[in-house]
Amino acid sequence: MTTVNEAAWELLRRNGMTTVFGNPGSNELPFLAGMPEDFRYVLGLHEGVVLGMADGFAQATGRPAFVNLHAASGSGNAMGALTNAWYAHTPLVITAGQQVRSTVGQEVMLSNVDATVLPRPLVKHAAEPTCAQDVVRSLSQALHTATLDPAGPVYVSVPYDDWSEAVGTDVAHVLERRVAGGGGVAESEITRMAALLDAAAAPVLVLGPDVDSARANDDAVVLAERLGADVWVAPSASRCPFPTDHPAFRGVLPASVAGITERLTGHDLVLVVGAPVFRYHQYDPGEYLPAGTRLLHVSCDPGEAARAPMGDAVVAPIGPAVAALAKAVTERDRPQRWERTDDAATPAASASGTSASGRLVAADVLATIDELAPEDAVYVNEATSTVGDFWATISMHRPGSYYFPASGGLGFGMPAAVGVQLADPQRRVIAVIGDGSANYGITALWSAAQYGIPVVFVILANGTYGALRGFATKLDALNAPGLDVPGIDFVALAEGYGVTGRRASTLPDLRDAVTVALAADTPTLIEVTTEALARL
Known part of the structure; x- marks a missing residue:
């Protein structure tokens, strides 16, 4: 008999998730007791630290990290760190131990009441399987959801008596699944954006963390050099999408309406890639854009594209989009302003x-x-x-x-x-x-x-x-x-x-x-x- 526990570890192994970040409680012990020897457990002394370590690990590897928290209390301790993972588009599969299935409704000690509601809105998906035989499929859904654009954290609550149950006969199909995201952006959109960039007298690039997440940095350099465009990093930068010693680099935009408008003055076209438009902080009102300036937005996140207060947006994988734009735009002469001075060192x-x-x-x-x-x-x-x-x-x-x-x-x-x-x-x-x-x-x-x-x-x-x-x-x-x-x-x-x-x-x-x-x-x-x- 194959147990839910055994099948769950096999699912994680097949998807390369052999490092577990956690801080265990009683509800998690039945799961962790079956951890195979080829897995690594990284213990943190507080759940916020656990999630932070997993966040850094997943961002650095570009692959989902597995997190195991203790019921509602452990999940609550991790919630502050979860805000960073959400806005960083970090792929995390977060699991939490639930009380024995038949006792949850009684709200016995360490029950995770309304478990799927608890982590929202800071997760892409939250679930508690309706029966033990659905645990492995639920974990499979979670890890695929975490990695599809826009990547992000997901949450699964599992009653601890489920782990010893037998899996269903269909578990082999779940273990063999592969889910791939879209690989590019419509050629018509690339052609349209390239034409607008070519027609602009003074285009400027604003690059965000998703450029670095997609490892599109080198293509961003090619795009900037072919356009002769200055490069700003989007406000409150959480990653570095462009080399800071490149002559096109101008710094990080301030997180205020008036501050951004001031720095973008003189540019007739702004191309924002891999960042929200814009993530403001300090309340400093003004016009969203300089007069006569147009904004184009490329994002892997439909939510970011939909809620922006200005500009035309294209939702697409960042890596392929930047590479395609870099090839499509017409090359210009290197701007004189890029010549370095001693003050730039x-x-x-x-x-x-x-x-x-x-x-x-x-x-x-x-x-x-x-x-x-x-x-x-x-x-x-x-x-x-x-x-x-x-x-x-x-x-x-x-x-x-x-x-x-x-x-x-x-x-x-x-x-x-x-x-x-x-x-x-x-x-x-x-x-x-x-x-x-x-x-x-x-x-x-x-x-x-x-x-x-x-x-x-x-x-x-x-x-x-x-x-x-x-x-x-x-x-x-x-x-x-x-x-x-x-x-x-x-x-x-x-x-x-x-x-x-x-x-x-x-x-x-x-x-x-x-x-x-x-x-x-x-x-x-x-x-x-x-x-x-x-x-x-």
Whole structure:
């Protein structure tokens, strides 16, 4: 007799999902007790960290990751992290243990009441199989749904007495299934967009995270060069879709209506690829587009295309669309403005790097990291008050070089860095984390230590929620409570979790600490005391 448990593990194996991220509870034990030896279990000490690690792992591999949570309580603990996965289009198959099927209606302890409602609207699909014989098919539906465009998280609640039941006779069909998404975009749409781009006097590209997810970065460079178009990254960038040292690169658009319109002024056609139009944050109203400017939008997400307040949209797989457009547009001469000047170079760190207060300046800290890091380093950034300094300073050339919380939900950085490094062991992951952000995912240090994952964690410790202070200044709310987080010893915390900790108060200290950390094959945390205010 083949059990539901045995068939479920086989389904995961056939789909390459042999790493399980979880934090088990009683409802999950009957499933996990049958885990085959060729699977790897990665334990996180909090469900938010579990989901964050899986999020980073799935984004780095481009394949779905498997998550196992504990009933409603564990799912609730992971909900904040789920917002980032949703807006990042991360393919996650999230399972949660349910109480024994016959007792759920009684709402006994650890019942997941209305389990399919709980994670919405942050999942593409949520299900609880109607019987044990439908568990494997439900998991199959979930993993295929997670990977089809737009990719995203899905959720399946499984009563724990289902795992020991016999499967139905049709399970072989489920195990053998393959589901493939559409491979391209209509030629007529490519022809139409290429004609509009060719006719534009001053086109500009705005690229989003789905370009990097699709590994369409190189084709985006070809498209920009053939058009002679400047390139902006879409607001609140969660990935880096274009090399930051390319002369066409202009930076990241601000997340405000007026700010975006100001930067797009002078362009008669805006092509937005792989991002919403637009994901605003700070309320700064104005005209959505400069007068006389037209917008074209290419998205893999029908929801993003439908809800945009302006522009013509095409829903298509991002990779094939960018490649087709790069071939279809007419090549122009290289613009004179792309000729580099000394001012365009990455700023070098100053001799001391310290401010009048004796603290290090974040831009100098980042310049030092950029100087010492390997050319193919991967950065996970959650120092939210220094995002502007980061993009102005750090050189990123290759696909999959940058990750940031897609919804702005804190607690992503440290766990995601562990997941990315686990997924991509050939590249070094450097996590730049604010001291306010770090506390949301600090237990990721334990997982990094236990599994020997050599992330370099750099904590920018300024004793405050820097981004929040920036908004408090703009909103005339500096008298609000809870803006500061003084008195945290991150070196002691790191060592308590089994991670080597160092403190750097000068640039020479930092250079030495980063050099040693990059040479190590175990995780390291470097606490850097920085100036409280930074460029947002």
